[in-house]
Amino acid sequence: MIRSTKRDYSLTLSQWMVSLAEGLLIPFVNIYMVHTLGFHPALAGTILGVSGLGLLVSQLPGGALADRFGVKIVIAAGLFLAGIANAVTSLTRNPVLLAISYGTSLLASGGTSPAFYQAATRAAEKRNLQSVGALIAAQNGGVAGGALLALPLLLSTHLHAIFVFAGAVDVIGGFVAVSFLDREPEDKPRVPFRLSDWVYLPPRNQRAFWPIAFAGFLTGVLYSQMWSTVPTVWVHAGVPPMVFALLWFFNGAAIFALERRISRGLEHRNAYWWMAGASAIYAAAMGICAIGVGLITLILSFLILTAGELLYEPFPPAFYAAVAPRGLKARYQGAGNFASATGVVAGPVIGDMLLQWNGTQVLWTVMVLLGSMAAITVLHARTTTRLQHTIGTETIPTSIELRELHE
Numbered sequence: 001m002i003r004s005t006k007r008d009y010s011l012t013l014s015q016w017m018v019s020l021a022e023g024l025l026i027p028f029v030n031i032y033m034v035h036t037l038g039f040h041p042a043l044a045g046t047i048l049g050v051s052g053l054g055l056l057v058s059q060l061p062g063g064a065l066a067d068r069f070g071v072k073i074v075i076a077a078g079l080f081l082a083g084i085a086n087a088v089t090s091l092t093r094n095p096v097l098l099a100i101s102y103g104t105s106l107l108a109s110g111g112t113s114p115a116f117y118q119a120a121t122r123a124a125e126k127r128n129l130q131s132v133g134a135l136i137a138a139q140n141g142g143v144a145g146g147a148l149l150a151l152p153l154l155l156s157t158h159l160h161a162i163f164v165f166a167g168a169v170d171v172i173g174g175f176v177a178v179s180f181l182d183r184e185p186e187d188k189p190r191v192p193f194r195l196s197d198w199v200y201l202p203p204r205n206q207r208a209f210w211p212i213a214f215a216g217f218l219t220g221v222l223y224s225q226m227w228s229t230v231p232t233v234w235v236h237a238g239v240p241p242m243v244f245a246l247l248w249f250f251n252g253a254a255i256f257a258l259e260r261r262i263s264r265g266l267e268h269r270n271a272y273w274w275m276a277g278a279s280a281i282y283a284a285a286m287g288i289c290a291i292g293v294g295l296i297t298l299i300l301s302f303l304i305l306t307a308g309e310l311l312y313e314p315f316p317p318a319f320y321a322a323v324a325p326r327g328l329k330a331r332y333q334g335a336g337n338f339a340s341a342t343g344v345v346a347g348p349v350i351g352d353m354l355l356q357w358n359g360t361q362v363l364w365t366v367m368v369l370l371g372s373m374a375a376i377t378v379l380h381a382r383t384t385t386r387l388q389h390t391i392g393t394e395t396i397p398t399s400i401e402l403r404e405l406h407e
Contacts, residue, residue, distance in 0.1 A: 010180035012138040014075055015116050017173025018109055019139040021082065021166035023146020027227045027248045028154070028162055029102070030348075034232065036159045037093055041232045045352030048228055050099045052345035054107030059341055062111030063118075063334020064198045067327060071115035076177040078115075081108035083170035090163035109170070110341065114334035121321035122329065128318040133263025136313050137256050144252025147245050154245055200331045201338075208323040209332065211381030213339035215279060216316050218374035220343025221350060222282045222367050226305065228348035229355050229363060230289070243295065247302045254306050255313075263314045271315050272382035276375040278312030281305075283371025290364035316340070 033044040066074045085105035092098050120131040146166075153159050202209045231244055266274060285305040291297050316336055324332035354363040 010176070010182070011116070011119055012134060014079075014173055014177045014181060015135055015138040016142040016145075017169055017176060018079065018082075018112060018116075019142025020146045020149075021086070021142075021169040021173070022109065023143035023248070023252060024150050024162045024166040024169070025086070025102075025105075025146070026143075027147055027231075027244065028150055028159065030228055030231055031154075031244070032159045032162065033098075039095065042352050042356055043095060044232075045228055045348045047095055047099045047102075049345055049349035051103035051106060052341070052348070054103035054105070055110040056338065056341045056345045058107040058111035059114060059334040059338035060199045060201070060331070061334075063114035063331035063337075064200060065111070066115035066118050066330035066334075071119040071330070072177060072181040074115040075112045075181065076174050078108045078112035079170045079174035079177060083167040083174065086163045086167035086170060090160050090167070105166075105170075110337075113337050114330045117317045117321070117333040117337075118330035121317065121333075127267065128321050129263050129267045129314050130260065132317045132321075133259045133314045136263075137259040140252040140254075140259065140309075141256035142252070144249045144256060147248040147252060151242065151245050154242060200328065201335050202332060206323065207381070209320065209336070211377050212275075212316055212319050213336050215275065215374040215377045215381075216336060216340035217343040218370045218377070219279060219282055219312065220340040221347040222286055222343075222371055222374075223305075224344045224347030225286065225351045225363075225367060226302075229351035232352075232355065233289075233360060243298065247298065251302055251306050251309070255309055258310055259314070262310050266311070266314065271319070272378055274311055275315050276378040278308045279371055279374035279378060281308035281311065282374070283368045284308075286364050286367035286371060290361060290368075 030044050030048060033039040033047060034041055039047070062074060062078075082105045085101050085108060089098060089101040089105060092101060116135060117132065120135045121128045146169075149165060150162055153161055204210070281304055285301045285308060288297050288301040288304060317333060320332040320336045321329060351363060351367075354366060
């Protein structure tokens with residue numbers, strides 16, 4: 001187990017605050033729009049997709065900012081901005097304004113993600129998987145806590161207060177970051193940034209990066225169904241929203257309790273096989289829904305989904321940290337997050353369109369196929385890279401590094 005230090009506690013506490021706000025919002029925003037504001041499910045899915053663009057576009061500049069100015073500034077500023085945006089979201093019922101304000105919240109909090117992973121992997125050195133596992137445990141502990149705090153609001157007529165509570169949590173988290181996170185020197189490039197450096201993507205021939213990023217996109221599409229189309233189907237099937245909240249709480253609590261131990265056990269395993277197996281487990285979670293939406297199938301689907309998360313989630317950030325060149329660590333994390341965030345953003349739109357046009361059976365079948373494709377992609381990557389047994393390093397010169405060499 002990773003030794004706990006003041007720095008570790010500060011980092012995981014800040015991450016927990018970010019995720020606590022997310023746990024208050026992400027599982028319930030769709031329900032809020034459909035059942036409190038009266039939006040059509042297709043409109044709600046579109047708003048989730050549009051606002052999710054904030055989560056998407058924040059990843060690349062978020063990584064660049066963390067590489068340039070350090071993780072403390074990025075995390076603190078992102079939390080403060082997210083808090084303000086959530087407070088504004090609680091005041092509007094207009095679909096356009098809601099999409100803009102909620103999108104700003106996702107942009108601000110999402111931009112902190114590369115900084116968190118960069119800080120965690122930088123501190124752990126050769127134990128990246130364990131360090132990432134600890135961060136993921138904090139994330140899911142926060143989501144579980146947020147889902148639990150939202151339970152009373154689901155039983156009242158004040159569901160809009162989830163945004164108020166989330167905004168308060170974000171602001172408190174910002175003060176935690178300012179007060180306790182250390183400002184450490186980063187591997188900053190010496191040359192000035194060009195515009196392309198702020199929206200940096202790894203080179204196309206970085207074979208250790210792109211297959212994992214593409215699998216992240218596919219699993220992002222699958223995972224996003226659990227808070228977009230799935231709750232819509234559940235409510236129409238007569239399943240109380242309370243059950244949905246309790247299942248999200250179970251999901252986060254289980255990962256919070258088990259992730260660090262599992263990550264430690266997976267540290268020296270064949271990463272490709274475990275990631276492929278976890279992708280297949282994601283597909284199985286979607287396949288269970290094809291049997292029929294009821295209490296038993298919902299519980300079973302969440303159990304399977306949680307198992308997939310426990311095995312899959314620590315690997316991609318550890319891969320990105322291992323293959324990133326000097327000075328680009330956070331940007332590789334941002335690029336990987338960009339791929340998975342693209343799937344998360346596209347997922348609600350794709351899912352709601354399939355649900356409205358073709359029904360549930362086609363929806364679940366497509367999701368199973370995407371999960372299977374993710375598993376095949378990871379296994380194919382194993383045959384085309386030099387990372388055969390454990391996470392290794394494969395770096396290639398970048399435009400920033402080449403410019404430095406000629407300075």
